[in-house]
Amino acid sequence: MRLVVLLQARNEQRFLPGWLENVAPAVDGIIALDDGSEDATAEILAGHPKLIQLIRNPVGQPWSERGNHIALIKAARQHGAEWLLCVDADERLEQRFAGDIAQILDDADTKGIEAYSLQLRELWNDRSHYRKDGIWGRKARYRLFRNDPRHTKFDPRPLHRYWMPLDIVTRLASVGAHLPHNLYHLRMVRAEDRQARHQRYVTLDPDNRYQPQGYDYLVDETGMELATIPPERDFLPRRDSALFE
Incomplete structure (x- = not known):
């Protein structure tokens, strides 16, 4: 199996x-981890034809981002996935990614690339606009990487960590590349979601140990500049139910 997407989710119906x-x-299969959801998260995932495996953590177990990531990668290795793509439930790939991914992976084999980053675009106020001012225009995330069973060391941080093994992270200068594709984040569209995200990270990281600039910027609109997603870089679904519930 060439490409598998990994998902950790809690109450993400x-x-x-x-x-x-x-x-x-865009993928050959889905491996998901339901982290003790009390809504229909597990049932929605279980009903999809591309689901390969659903890992289920018990309700009430503390959230462990690192533990979830490692469990998902280990599962993908059991299923022989060559490449792993990590996309959160509130993120969307631009539509052209699905048509380009086969060539991307072919190029990686030719050029010795082991990891790709995508440009992270934080949608703001609606599905058609994202922030581009300051830090917002510089966000990129490594979410696509080669699945090598020999790589057994993982980022020790509990937050804002690399999904991929440290064996790749330490060599990104030579084996990493950036894709000309956007990854859109939906959980910044609504003001109430932005406030909730801010509060979550302030609670998890009160001393800004894992993000030195802190989290107040998540709700600060000073100097805000928005860019419009061009039609050729749009994403599916056109009317995402997550934005209208």
Whole structure:
């Protein structure tokens, strides 16, 4: 199996229908971890034809981002996935990614690339605009990487960590590359979601240990500049239920 997408989710039924419509066409299979959800997260995932494996953590177990990531990667290795793509439930790939991915992976084999980053675009106020001022225009995330079973060391941080093994992270200067594709983040569209995200990270990281600039910028609109997503770089679904519930 060439490309498998990994997902960790807790109570994400709002975002999952759109996530599945967006991501499934680009991958050969889905491996998901339901982290003790009390909504229909597990049932929605289990009903999809591309689901390979659903890992289920018990309700009430503390969230462990690192533990979830490692469990998903280990599962993908059991299924023989060559490449792993990591997309959160509230993220969407631009539509052209699905048509380009086969060539991307072919190029990686030719050029010795082991990891790709995508440009992260934080949608703001609606699905058609994203922030581009300051830090917002510089966000990129490594979310596509080669799945090598020999790589067994992982980022120790509990937050804002690399999905890929440290064996790749330490060599990014020679084996990393950036893709000309956007990854759109939906959980910054609504003001109430922005506030909730800010509060979550302030609670998890009160001393800004894992993000030195802190988290107040998440709700600060000073100097805000928005860019419009051009039609050729749009994403599916066109009407995402996550934004209208």
